[in-house]
């Protein structure tokens with residue numbers, strides 16, 4: 001991902017930078033919504049690495065109207081639809097001050113765990129209440145005809161000549177989604193709370209003159225966005241592709257920024273969606289996985305990597321449910337680490353893979369070279385190992401590494417083992433689950449060829465004589481018997497997996513057998529070897545793999 005470094009290079013010399021993003025907390029926030037914050041953070045890191053003074057802001061647009069009926073209790077729909085999200089009570093009894101605080105809070109709580117630390121969070125309900133939007137409200141109302149003309153020109157949206165760019169929070173019913181302003185006398189606006197202004201909320205019919213300041217009213221989204229840029233001095237703001245279409249939200253806000261608030265809009269970095277199972281994840285429809293749920297399974301560095309391994313304009317398909325996509329995400333991460341460490345890797349890596357690895361790390365000040373060489377066990381293998389009863393995972397992983405784990409590597413192992421457990425619980429396909437078939441010979445054992453059966457029979461004989469006591473001893477014995485019988489290693493391992501697990505693959509076979517009761521291992525191998533094991537022709541099934 002050279003793009004963040006390229007962006008930093010582009011703005012170098014143009015002074016301190018303010019990077020901003022904001023979100024409407026309209027419901028459960030899905031994992032795709034983390035793409036914005038992760039991109040924001042990578043940009044901020046790239047700017048700071050270039051020596052550019054940078055402020056990272058994250059806003060919550062919590063004065064936006066409640067428009068997600070499905071997320072309200074049935075008796076709350078009529079009363080709450082159309083009210084500002086900050087004024088809707090939390091629908092879950094867990095101590096948040098509002099619906100907005102609940103959903104934004106849960107989402108924002110994932111940021112620190114992902115290494116994203118905005119210098120400031122702002123809540124639009126507080127910004128309005130503090131009067132900070134008042135100057136922009138006045139300008140927007142004074143230039144209402146210009147705003148109408150911009151909507152017409154940029155978006156081909158025609159508002160009536162009496163339309164004014166402000167929504168009053170109805171002093172009678174508290175709704176903001178149902179009001180329209182038709183007059184401005186320089187101090188107050190004349191508003192109507194219309195019963196049928198929108199289909200999703202019902203106004204109360206009240207009308208009158210009110211001063212639109214100090215949180216009594218809010219700007220429509222396009223103006224609010226442009227006003228945020230002026231208020232906070234935003235210089236860079238990435239946004240989702242849906243907002244960045246021609247004549248779309250971003251175009252309107254850009255024009256409003258230039259012509260109404262007379263300030264150059266921030267640099268845009270449009271980014272594509274993360275699709276779950278090929279569909280765009282939607283905030284309000286409840287499809288896909290919540291950001292905080294995925295973050296409980298996929299550790300920070302792999303989750304950052306999920307978003308950063310592709311350029312922002314590249315859509316990401318992610319479908320963790322019942323697939324091996326999470327193990328593959330870890331494998332790819334490990335591949336980027338290996339390449340960063342200068343080791344040879346299979347297959348092509350995209351340009352900038354070292355930067356992708358660097359920006360995927362949790363700690364912006366991490367020693368990248370040390371992180372790259374740290375030993376990380378393969379996720380899929382670990383997911384099997386932890387299912388073998390009685391296995392000493394640390395000992396086995398150290399054997400694989402060939403030396404002891406450092407404290408940091410031990411922490412990475414613990415984290416990865418936890419992720420593997422969570423993955424097995426939440427997403428893994430059935431094929432990833434290991435079951436030791438203790439009761440009777442599994443079906444797969446019936447399909448072994450004569451060579452494999454002979455191998456198992458001999459393995460049983462020698463194991464009962466030699467009593468291998470460790471994973472390594474078992475592993476050595478497996479190879480010795482396979483060689484003696486002319487059975488390729490791959491076939492030998494398949495035979496063991498079939499006889500004990502009813503599947504063609506599994507964790508390292510020596511470790512698997514060492515974790516089981518020796519008498520059971522001998523009896524099962526002997527049974528699976530069967531009479532054919534003793535009488536099969538030498539070399540059968542021994543074709544080179």
Ligand SMILES: [Zn+2]
Pocket residue numbers: 090091092093094095096101102
């Ligand atoms: Zn809550």
Ligand SMILES: [Zn+2]
Pocket residue numbers: 170171172173174175178193203204205206
């Ligand atoms: Zn009303």
